[in-house]
Amino acid sequence: MAALRGPRALLWRWRPNPLRRRSDRLEAWTVLAVWFLALLTGTLAGFSVTRSVEQGLARERVEWRPVTAHLTGHAPGRAAGTERVWAEVRWRAPDGSAHLGQTRVVPGSTAGTPVTVWTDPRGRLVTRPVTEAQAALRAGLIGTLAGAAAAVVPLGCGRLVRDRLERRRLDLWDTEWARVGPQWRWKTG
Known part of the structure; x- marks a missing residue:
């Protein structure tokens, strides 16, 4: 295993070697x-x-700005813990137009209870x-x-190029073996 350690093993493709092909x-x-x-x-x-x-x-x-809105009706449920329920509220946009929407409020809140909501420049409800x-x-x-x-895009493209080079290298090996292989039969048989 000692032969595979060190910078020489990492840079093997750039070292002079008579067996190194152009495809390498x-x-x-x-x-x-x-x-x-x-x-x-x-x-x-x-x-x-x-x-x-x-x-x-x-x-x-x-x-985005905080705006005071008022409940239009009674919020469902009873006040217990930190849980909130959805209820309809009404507020005025910066241009003075009235808006209706839903937000989370304390359960059991009565109609007209003030609630802070956040709006965008057009007066639409947004999150904080x-x-x-x-x-x-x-x-x-x-x-x-x-x-x-x-980064995955160049890595994927590189993988495709390497697969193509590998296929070509294997095809060349098959061609070379078809040419050289028959010469060895008489020595091994």
Whole structure:
């Protein structure tokens, strides 16, 4: 096993060797180029997606506003613990128009009870925007997934090229063996 250790074993495709074929050199350069492209593509895609997600979430934090809404009817259930129920609420958008929607409220709340909801610039209901720490985590995770997905493309293409080279190499071996093989029969038989 000692013969397989060290940098000499890792770089065997580039060492001078009389048995090394042109396809071996081509495969070595293909592997190197594929890994370089996968690393470059994954890194660029990951960073650009991370930056895009962070900018979108920062824009939401700036544009989305809390608004006081009022229940239009009695909320179902009884107040017990931290569980919330869906109820219809009414609020006014920044342009003064009235809106209706559903949000989670404390069970048993009466009609007219004020509830804080979050709206976008058009006055539509949205969820509470994420904090900066949550945005950084979300952007990092999405960027990592996007980078990994982008890196798979060059790796898959490289695998196809290597499979094609392997098929060609096996075909050449078959051709050479068909030419050389009959000459050995008289020596072994």
